Amino acid sequence: RPRTVGDKARLLGPIFKPSVTPGAFCRMKFFYHMYGKGIGSLTIYTRDGINGPLIKRFSRSMEIGNFWTSSIVSFYNQNPFQVVLEATVGSPSLGGDIAVDDVIFFPECIPYLGAFPTAIPNPNTVQPTYPCGDATRWQCASSTTDCIAKSQVCDFMPQCADQSDEANCGTCNFDGPTLFAAG
Secondary structure (H helix, E strand, O other): OOOOOOOEEEEEEEEEOOEOOOOOOEEEEEEEEEEOOOOOEEEEEEEOOEOOOEEEEEEEEOOOOOOOEEEEEEEOEOOOEEEEEEEEOOOHHHOOEEEEEEEEEOOOOOEOOOOOOEOOOOOOEEOOOOOOOOOOEEEOOOOOOOEEEHHHOOOOOOOOOOOHHHOOOOOOOOOOOOOOOOO
């Protein structure tokens, strides 16, 4: 059937152990493409049980352009949790597509092998708590009070005194600077 406004598509990620150690939270990097006037939204949630409430961790709405961009989302969870990616249809008559690619979970994301609890179904979402006050801040590993902008994590310039913001960034790959000149 044709898609209608508000239709949702969800991808369920693996289940991870609790992530509460400052500077060593589970993080996910992903690339996304949102192009077309009819774009709805892309939202990343976590939940700590089957049918559990969805906790919003990231959201983008409307067209961003005809290009790929990336984001890193940190997950602070006191219980085992699952990541849920959700795309919502905007206006199908105006056209548009949402795509996600190269989803990477950092090494701090440790798989949980126990039984994932089942919760009573709840369609509502709840607001998360953040160790640095809001979702735009990241906590340095050696301190419970030192926080930096999340955009400064893995930017090749240490801002934390202990350099934990650059410690687990992986190697540079295809999303680095262009290695050739046009001409």
